[in-house]
Amino acid sequence: MTRALAGNLLQVPVPELADRFDEWQKFGFDAARCPVRNVLDHIGDKWTALILISLAKEGRRFSAVQRLIPDISKKMLTQTLRDLERDGLITRHVFPTKPPSVEYRLSPLGRSVLDPLAQLVFWAESRHGEIEDARRRFDASSPA
């Protein structure tokens, strides 16, 4: 299908979006080269978004983040924080207290993701009820 034709088939309220999707699909969503996958594989994992949100307001220490997200394991918290640091979304600051304390802060790059992330989260909040209804309907019509 050509790009010119595509316009007629849009179901999408964001035309530029569908065009962009077209471009991505030409790369075949190849995991290595596709920026979408390369980045979303990270911020779309189980804990990353939650950690970014935890750091939104102010820098927080390791144990403070863990208290905010009680069911994260130390291992995953460490790992996810490292990945975020590697990607340049957060910075790590060690204070020579005894025992040493470590604070994590959003970098400007990390702060810049809060806005798009918030769009998604607001969507989640506003559609949560609809989704729960859909789930109930689905579960009622296809019993275990």
Place this chain on the structure above:
Amino acid sequence: MTRALAGNLLQVPVPELADRFDEWQKFGFDAARCPVRNVLDHIGDKWTALILISLAKEGRRFSAVQRLIPDISKKMLTQTLRDLERDGLITRHVFPTKPPSVEYRLSPLGRSVLDPLAQLVFWAESRHGEIEDARRRFDASSPA
């Protein structure tokens, strides 16, 4: 820290966002009750966003989606499509061809997530270079 004080400490370019984060944190990100987690745990998994994007322009059949996302296994494709159907984001249409073909389409609810999702993806695209630079710097300074 009180809500009144919080305003002075904002690092966030989206004030309402930080307030909302405050609210969520009062629920302690409890996995069961928190709408954010409840929903983001799904659309933030490895394949969901990719599948939604694949269906953005037009309905597609099982095998067509699989061709667009070559490295997804049938098992995960089936499972993710089921979850999306259960959540009411896509609909499933069976055609009595031999062998039967099945087309998946975004529902209005599903279409409504494309916009916020696109914000995030555009972010990913525009920041991809910065992130790769950060990764290189990090890997150079902390060798294996």
Place this chain on the structure above:
DNA sequence: AAGATATGGTCTATAATAGAGACTATGTTC
């Protein structure tokens, strides 16, 4: 002075999850 608590992790053993690939049934194409 002993014991508990806090710090930011690491390490290991186990549990949950994802992936690879065979298999299904029927029909069309070579």
Place this chain on the structure above:
DNA sequence: GAACATAGTCTCTATTATAGACCATATCTT
């Protein structure tokens, strides 16, 4: 008659996540 396509399911294995012990040092409690 063999190969291929359809949309899955099923099983086995590989990867990943979690739970929980452990570390060294210092402060607070009793």
